[in-house]
Amino acid sequence: MKQNQKLISEVNSRDNELMKLIYTILNQYRQYPTGLSDRTSRINRPRGESKE
Structure with a gap:
């Protein structure tokens, strides 16, 4: 029973x-x-190109 409590608290x-x-x-x-x-x-746009 004590082992169960220990496991429960560890999981929590x-x-x-x-x-x-x-x-x-x-x-x-x-x-x-x-x-x-x-x-x-x-990724889809090469460097140097503007966003417009």
Whole structure:
């Protein structure tokens, strides 16, 4: 029984760490929502060309 409690608390702490990580990533994505599309437009367009 004590072993089970130990495992449960270990899983819970890992779960909390994962949730923090996911939350951090989502917040970064919210701050830079166009980062991904900017990157793909750079790939599709040769350097030196304007965005117009």
